Amino acid sequence: MLLEGSCFRLAEAGPFRVGRKAMAVNLSDIAAMAGRPIAAFVSLGLPRSNGREIAEALYQGMCDVADRFQTAVAGGDTNSWDGGLVVSVTVVGQSSTRGAVLRTGARPGDWLFVSGPLGGSIRGKHLNFTPRINEALRLHEIADLHAMIDISDGLGADLGKLCAESRCGAVVRADDVPISIAAREMGTASASPLDHALGDGEDFELLFAVRPADGERLLATQPIPEITLSNIGVCVESGLWIERATGREPLEPRGYEHELR
């Protein structure tokens, strides 16, 4: 659910890109389980002025990304009200014959991978990323994915969730985290490019765990032309750690926190 003023500014992003993002974040959740999306259900709370115009642009944006993944906008609900724009999308999908990949199967010793450079998404990627549907399906065919998640809240926070559900820990090697150009540009004395890569979120890249033999093979062959797989660390018995030249420190599971007072 995307909420005006909290998740986006309508005047800045425009309704096309809001619709595109609302659909894409849901498709990314399907990708995180290596599923194939089938249909989307869309509920809208539209402002009373320009409601129809906004709805049409939202729909265009949704179709822009849904069509690419053969996902039908199959139903929903349209309302207008005195509040801000609200866009809620539910996507249903199907697991492949190999089953859905959950967050629960990582084990100590597994290698951790991400599917692309991280950080600085706010500079533009958060509005026009491509959900990793096809890449996840391909990975699921060629490797035994023990656990997977998409990075929406930030590498630190989402790795924390994956480890919590798998009842294990992880060590991230600072030098091996791929850092986006945007994160490099945004780096300051108080927040380094690596901090951005660990904490910004909305990267919508895949984070997954495989046994070392699969990991070595993926790293050596880079079997998916669209992306570069980076081995960022390993799973351990417990704790979340980051390994720098200066030693191992606790990795704060930072990132976007869904506040609830």
Place this chain on the structure above:
Amino acid sequence: MLLEGSCFRLAEAGPFRVGRKAMAVNLSDIAAMAGRPIAAFVSLGLPRSNGREIAEALYQGMCDVADRFQTAVAGGDTNSWDGGLVVSVTVVGQSSTRGAVLRTGARPGDWLFVSGPLGGSIRGKHLNFTPRINEALRLHEIADLHAMIDISDGLGADLGKLCAESRCGAVVRADDVPISIAAREMGTASASPLDHALGDGEDFELLFAVRPADGERLLATQPIPEITLSNIGVCVESGLWIERATGREPLEPRGYEHELR
């Protein structure tokens, strides 16, 4: 999607009943196709103050009705923002072995039925109705349902939709429309009890079309103990009509109009 201030007043209804209604209206949509609900996905936009308390009461209300129909709250999304409370529910279901009942199959000559008294829902029923899941499944077993819809916008409006999708018309016999006690109490010189029954909406009763032989049998046997089936009219070639003692007049497809400026 239920929106505070537009679909409900939180202070009046309270979050438990808002949650219950948000789930029940979705289950009623599954009932309208004679489906069996399976799982619900719930997205919330919560106000920043008392967000957790409201979320917990909403969830209790949702489970109050979902549990009764073996429907799991299987996922969703929780946000807080500066706007009013937003509750969006998507329910997925399964059609029975006889298939889903659509709105498209009514034919001239079919008898039209409703599953209960109509009108005056605002007096309370709209917040605590029971979705006609079981009744619809039973009807689907014992009769050949040509077309069905649940009455959410009002008998006039929803009959209009059913007829439009079936490319036929209908005549409603004024004296045969079952009128709720609430609608009788609300009747005035400017809006009769029948007007309320035709136009109030949120009755969440079933409206369906069957061939005359099925209709006669349903009427004679009243096979579902929980409800009284009323034969309110017949399908015709075209037009929407209401037949009163004084003659046949056009039936305005009144009811709740989803405004969109």
